[in-house]
Amino acid sequence: MNAIAEDLATALGAAKVATDAEALQARRHDYWALSHIRDLAGAGAPRPACIVRPAGAADVAEVLRIARERGVPVIPFGLGSGVVGGIVASPEAVVLDLGSVAAVRWIDEDNLLACFEAGIRGADAEDAVAARGLTIGHWPQSVALSSVGGWAATRASGQFSTGYGNIEDIVQAIEAVLPSGEVVTLGKGARASAGPDLRALFLGSEGTLGVITAVTLSLRRAPEARSLAAFAAADMDAGFAFQRRLIQAGWRPPVVRQYDARESRRHGGDSGASLLLLVHEGPAALVQAQAPAVAELAADSGLEARDGALVETWLAHRNDVPPWEAILSRHIVADTVEVSAGWTDIGKIYRDAVASLSEAPGCLVASAHSSHAYRSGLNLYFTFAFQTEGPAAMERVYLDAWRRIMEATIAHGGGVSHHHGIGRVRRPWLEAELGAGGLALLRRIKAALDPDGIMNPGVLLP
Amino acid sequence: MNAIAEDLATALGAAKVATDAEALQARRHDYWALSHIRDLAGAGAPRPACIVRPAGAADVAEVLRIARERGVPVIPFGLGSGVVGGIVASPEAVVLDLGSVAAVRWIDEDNLLACFEAGIRGADAEDAVAARGLTIGHWPQSVALSSVGGWAATRASGQFSTGYGNIEDIVQAIEAVLPSGEVVTLGKGARASAGPDLRALFLGSEGTLGVITAVTLSLRRAPEARSLAAFAAADMDAGFAFQRRLIQAGWRPPVVRQYDARESRRHGGDSGASLLLLVHEGPAALVQAQAPAVAELAADSGLEARDGALVETWLAHRNDVPPWEAILSRHIVADTVEVSAGWTDIGKIYRDAVASLSEAPGCLVASAHSSHAYRSGLNLYFTFAFQTEGPAAMERVYLDAWRRIMEATIAHGGGVSHHHGIGRVRRPWLEAELGAGGLALLRRIKAALDPDGIMNPGVLLP
Numbered sequence: 020m021n022a023i024a025e026d027l028a029t030a031l032g033a034a035k036v037a038t039d040a041e042a043l044q045a046r047r048h049d050y051w052a053l054s055h056i057r058d059l060a061g062a063g064a065p066r067p068a069c070i071v072r073p074a075g076a077a078d079v080a081e082v083l084r085i086a087r088e089r090g091v092p093v094i095p096f097g098l099g100s101g102v103v104g105g106i107v108a109s110p111e112a113v114v115l116d117l118g119s120v121a122a123v124r125w126i127d128e129d130n131l132l133a134c135f136e137a138g139i140r141g142a143d144a145e146d147a148v149a150a151r152g153l154t155i156g157h158w159p160q161s162v163a164l165s166s167v168g169g170w171a172a173t174r175a176s177g178q179f180s181t182g183y184g185n186i187e188d189i190v191q192a193i194e195a196v197l198p199s200g201e202v203v204t205l206g207k208g209a210r211a212s213a214g215p216d217l218r219a220l221f222l223g224s225e226g227t228l229g230v231i232t233a234v235t236l237s238l239r240r241a242p243e244a245r246s247l248a249a250f251a252a253a254d255m256d257a258g259f260a261f262q263r264r265l266i267q268a269g270w271r272p273p274v275v276r277q278y279d280a281r282e283s284r285r286h287g288g289d290s291g292a293s294l295l296l297l298v299h300e301g302p303a304a305l306v307q308a309q310a311p312a313v314a315e316l317a318a319d320s321g322l323e324a325r326d327g328a329l330v331e332t333w334l335a336h337r338n339d340v341p342p343w344e345a346i347l348s349r350h351i352v353a354d355t356v357e358v359s360a361g362w363t364d365i366g367k368i369y370r371d372a373v374a375s376l377s378e379a380p381g382c383l384v385a386s387a388h389s390s391h392a393y394r395s396g397l398n399l400y401f402t403f404a405f406q407t408e409g410p411a412a413m414e415r416v417y418l419d420a421w422r423r424i425m426e427a428t429i430a431h432g433g434g435v436s437h438h439h440g441i442g443r444v445r446r447p448w449l450e451a452e453l454g455a456g457g458l459a460l461l462r463r464i465k466a467a468l469d470p471d472g473i474m475n476p477g478v479l480l481p
Numbered sequence: 482m483n484a485i486a487e488d489l490a491t492a493l494g495a496a497k498v499a500t501d502a503e504a505l506q507a508r509r510h511d512y513w514a515l516s517h518i519r520d521l522a523g524a525g526a527p528r529p530a531c532i533v534r535p536a537g538a539a540d541v542a543e544v545l546r547i548a549r550e551r552g553v554p555v556i557p558f559g560l561g562s563g564v565v566g567g568i569v570a571s572p573e574a575v576v577l578d579l580g581s582v583a584a585v586r587w588i589d590e591d592n593l594l595a596c597f598e599a600g601i602r603g604a605d606a607e608d609a610v611a612a613r614g615l616t617i618g619h620w621p622q623s624v625a626l627s628s629v630g631g632w633a634a635t636r637a638s639g640q641f642s643t644g645y646g647n648i649e650d651i652v653q654a655i656e657a658v659l660p661s662g663e664v665v666t667l668g669k670g671a672r673a674s675a676g677p678d679l680r681a682l683f684l685g686s687e688g689t690l691g692v693i694t695a696v697t698l699s700l701r702r703a704p705e706a707r708s709l710a711a712f713a714a715a716d717m718d719a720g721f722a723f724q725r726r727l728i729q730a731g732w733r734p735p736v737v738r739q740y741d742a743r744e745s746r747r748h749g750g751d752s753g754a755s756l757l758l759l760v761h762e763g764p765a766a767l768v769q770a771q772a773p774a775v776a777e778l779a780a781d782s783g784l785e786a787r788d789g790a791l792v793e794t795w796l797a798h799r800n801d802v803p804p805w806e807a808i809l810s811r812h813i814v815a816d817t818v819e820v821s822a823g824w825t826d827i828g829k830i831y832r833d834a835v836a837s838l839s840e841a842p843g844c845l846v847a848s849a850h851s852s853h854a855y856r857s858g859l860n861l862y863f864t865f866a867f868q869t870e871g872p873a874a875m876e877r878v879y880l881d882a883w884r885r886i887m888e889a890t891i892a893h894g895g896g897v898s899h900h901h902g903i904g905r906v907r908r909p910w911l912e913a914e915l916g917a918g919g920l921a922l923l924r925r926i927k928a929a930l931d932p933d934g935i936m937n938p939g940v941l942l943p
Binding site (some may be wrong): 094204239466 | 635636647649655659674679682687700822824853855858859860916941
């Protein structure tokens, strides 16, 4: 055992500190494609000094106290489903494995609230409330792989966000341990005007400002009715125009997805057209009014109705993701990149990014869909895949593909990240997002909360 | 001219700096009842050192630079409609009168965005977008008296919030000048996952962390249809139970208000009953479905329908407020106090606060209504009035009434401020809201952004 592991074992008990090779190996990094590419190239992330499995906030506070004393970095690890490099170990780092802090603390059926410890698997949290006829309504594709604390730490979105909001609209309270060791519980009522909303410091903090140990979520009652609808638009612009009318008219279907021609084929859409999939949910009278009104709006926008069964198929398979190994072993690099922009810019970003990816050598796939719509704009979720010459070339090709999407987004004033976060892969473009002043402000906040810089160094801040 | 005024006049031009008695007198404080009570008692707030009327962010940055050098406090002043003591001058302070920064920068009808300078009057901002068939959808009672920057700085709510959200749901971007003189523009897209949401630092900051100079708001298209509905509930609990069912079923009428028996009488309700006023708005098909479904839910909850014309009357008179002078000159102290709580606690807070106020000597009015409903709870908006023996007694009676409402709220786990902010009047209870750790965190943020403590000292932090 190394020195920091010994200190932690003395303080917390040996059962909570692991230094065996298997444990260290499994917590070196998250699901970021580049970490897997580097493993394949023989340049993978090192093992951390140790893994700590805290029992709760008190243990976390103790870990942070000891880490500060020793000047040792601490990397909070939820369930490892992050895809932007939020977790990459270093040999001196302590990985704080929050999978050990995963209880359902309470469910309040009257006030529609549930308090979860940070490491609970999203699907387990949803199951716990579903047993009472409730739903969290937050359905990231990673719901079976990601933790509730991770949702908060990355400012996640779910597939039903257009109606139900993103994680910041669902979080009622956050319990977090500051690098100082103080435990704070932020968020008292359904809404407050009591100084700046301090919960916002931890939503999206990606482990750099403290450790989220519990999250209270505002629930929904399971909807009374559901109706599915699919439409074909002549092209992406025609579909975007319909989405804009739909949202700006005041309708909010929980799910509104639009695939480009390439992705439409995979989801049963017409050849060459853009497929839209919608889910209406809510009180029966609302769904009965909304579904036909939206269908009429679609027809008036030049879209054609398609079989709602296409939505059933998507619902059944929406979280299927092929393992990296299957792709990388063929020396193909691939990833998904989500951005957002105003309605008037989103089509330009789509075209420019796909064109730029397509002209790069080895391009196999350059496609996109939208999945989260707002009054002022929507997101795009790009998928790229490139055939490379082998492990030595993969990192370069991968980073070049990312650069192409980021630059097309920034050129048209878009936001560089819709819901996966900054991690390591987007650090070069955070300044384009926040401006020099905003970045300086974030650094000042970081220095105020984590003066020793022990919290997840290398992430978020360039 | 005093020294700081001379420095500022040299830097900005004399036309932007006022030291005449009339200007100083008019900017000593905002609309807080206690400031008016103190004026009446001959112990009013002093005149500040000077009033600065900046032309924009560059002037504000220059004022903050000079104020930091001289160690002089700066008090950002919107339009002075605040009611919790966010503005009380001191003799050495510079009052930054943002009424001079009040342009409509641009309106984007495609992306439903409008950028306003901070000092623009809310009603003028609404008029500017209404001329294009759009609406901000933010209707505080003060809409004709308050500024858009003030809405952001206090985390304001409007009367249509149950459907349209509070100011944090409407703000897309904030331009602010930090005490360091840096100008930041925060908020790029409709939604982002790019580190903590730094806009949240300024929403609710009450002038203590910097100066908001412009705000971009996300607009709505004017709704296609509107329907008004009124109901009578046997008592407050019966009305709360109906509101809870309504919101938790997934309906979101923009306006849901519920008055206790005393306030119901003033709004044309039945004697002894609780009156509810609802506004449905949105696409015609939505309103046509929602209005009857909600009426059915009301009947099923034991409520009786009343004439929708009661809502018309409220709409016509909703922003009428008697001037303080008319009340205070009769040695009556009065105020409104808004709090929030979960559904299971709101009735207890209502009863305990009204009982506590009623048993205090001189109580003329102790009543409440709710006006903002959420899945997890709702707000209460108390009104109190006390007959006092004269100016010497008024401050004590006023503060005692506040204490009674705050203590009843805290005893049942409620939030101490729903939408007016902390200012000076709620400072003693901010720790109950944030916890000791949360308060320490806020102090750390304050020290990081405003190390010299020049920004609106005495406000927010106890």
